[in-house]
Amino acid sequence: MTLRQRSAIVIVTAVMLMLIAFSVLIYYLLVNNHRNQFHSILRDKAIQTVKLLDEVKEVDSTLLSIIDAQTLHELRDEKTLVLDSTGEIVYSSADDHRISWDKNLLKRIRQEGIVYFSEGEYETAGIFYSEGSITRFILVAAKDAGGKQLFRRWAGLLSISVVVILLIILLTSYFFAGRALEPLSILQRHILQSAAAPHAFTELKSELLHSKDEIASLANSYNELMRQLQQYDAQQKQFIRFASHELRTPLAVLMSQIELALMRDRTEEEYRELLYSLRQEHEKLAELIARLLLIFRSEQPLQKEKLSKFSVYELVEDCCAAIQQQYPSIRCTLQFIRPATDPDDYSMLGDEVLIKSAFDNLLSNAAKYGEGSPITVKLDLDEQRLSIEIINGGTLLSTQEAEQLFQPFFRAANKGKQPGSGLGLVLVEKVVLLHGGTIHYRVSEEKNSFLIQFPHGSASQ
Amino acid sequence: MNLSNKEVRRAGKLIRLSQKEFLLLETLLKANGRVLSKAELAEKVWDMDFDTGTNSVEVYINFLRSKIDKPFDSKLIHTRSGFGYYLKEEQS
Secondary structure (H helix, E strand, C coil), X not given: CCHHHHHHHHHHHHHHHHHHHHHHHHHHHHHHHHHHHHHHHHHHHHHHHHHHHHHCCCCCHHHXXXXXXXXXXXXXXXXXXXXXXXXXXXXXXXXXCCCCCCHHHHHHHHHHCEEEEEECCEEEEEEEEEECCEEEEEXXXXXXXHHHHHHHHHHHHHHHHHHHHXXXXXXXXXXXXXXXXXXXXXXXXXXXXXXXXCCCCCCCCCHHXXXXXXXXHHHHXXXXXXXXXXXXXHHHXXXXXXXXXXXXXXHHHHHHHHHHHHCCCCCHHHHHHHHHHHHHHHHHHHHHHHHXXXXXXXXXXXXXXXXXXXXXXXXXXXXHHHHHHHCCCCCEEEEEECCCCCHHHHEEEECHHHHHHHHHHHHHHHHHHCCCCCEEEEEEECCCEEEEEEEXXXXXXXXXXXXXXXXXCCCCHHHCCCCCCCCHHHHHHHHHHHCCCEEEEEEECXXXXXXXXXXXXXXXX | CECCCCEEEXXXXXXXXXXXXXXHHHHHHHCCCCCECHHHHHHHHHCCCCCCCCCHHHHHXXXXXXXXXXXXXXXXEEEECCCEEEECCCCC
């Protein structure tokens, strides 16, 4: 059963119960009102009869009987009986119907003043009348045939009304439930379509998102979920590209070390040294892979156990040495702007492996795209920031290129035949941001410059 | 100073040095107390022509002093004003 049908049935059932209760109440009130009116007529007739009989001297029981017989009454098959205080009949109208009475009834009438009761088709009113020395019991009976007919008509009318109203309610509630639930149907159709096309994670674009009801809230939550899934999916895909890119550079270093060693025969000692060095590089590589997995898979902030205090200038020195080993013709120098006397001032808390991979990337870019020009790394320190600026003299990037530099897969026009995937700077930016830093490209003294700034001193607390 | 495993110890305590710091100390040590000018040090350690405007020699001498002299009572690295730097153990 659909939600629409269920809503319509619930509404109709509720309305039906209310209508039936309401109709029964109306029927009861109408019947009661009619009975009261009929009893009132019986009572009036009784009083009128006794007054004629006892207060008008010219009217005796015979004359009254004649008047009764000749008068058109609104009461049908009416019979009147007047008794005195002892129970003797004083007057009896000339009708076929016989009113049955006994002393108990008279006693009750005397006690209560007026008594109404039904006897077959007849409604009877028993009235106790006392005026001066005259005491009378008047019993008036009549058929309420019109009333019975009226009751049947009312019952029929009310039943038909209930059925008609229920039908109208059923149709309108089905229609309006359909309209009210239309946004839900849109959402349902969209979800079914999305489920049929896996990895699409399409968001719902509909006007229903702008309303303020629960369905809009559900649709917005669904969209938020889709956005997260899209992001997650993109991260997964990007991770694979990142990983392959990140592994390429250290593998190239390993290869160059091996090739260098193979250029001529080496002593046993030299081979051992080479193997130790290769093992060390492999360990770093394994750690890098593990760290990359951690970052891109979980997107969690830096893990505390991976944090260590390390010296930035020592790290830059090592990276410079590595790049000079890879590109012997390119000079890489480190300059200190506003140098500190204590080397400890250049230490920072972070993930050394990740920071090193960021520096390696930037220096490798500077070597690849610097067209043989020397690489300068400027370290600057103030009370709040530790700045690392990596400068190369290659072709300057255009403003447009500079804007897209940190976009995944973007490669500037200076790429030439250099291998690359356009992901290195994306990773660099991610690592820097992860450490609370900033990175900008700028042109400094007509050279390409990447400026990284990390919070330092009190700012890094 | 152990050149093969690049370890430096003073009074038995291991001192962590960067590559350049190690090379600078090695150069000063090999000079055997002779005063080395900034130009010589720049050339030997950084393979740079002197007068390139670099302050690296001063900066690294300061770093070495922080690491080698500061934690200890006696100074090893000395400055000969206007000439350069030399290594000598002070007799306290």
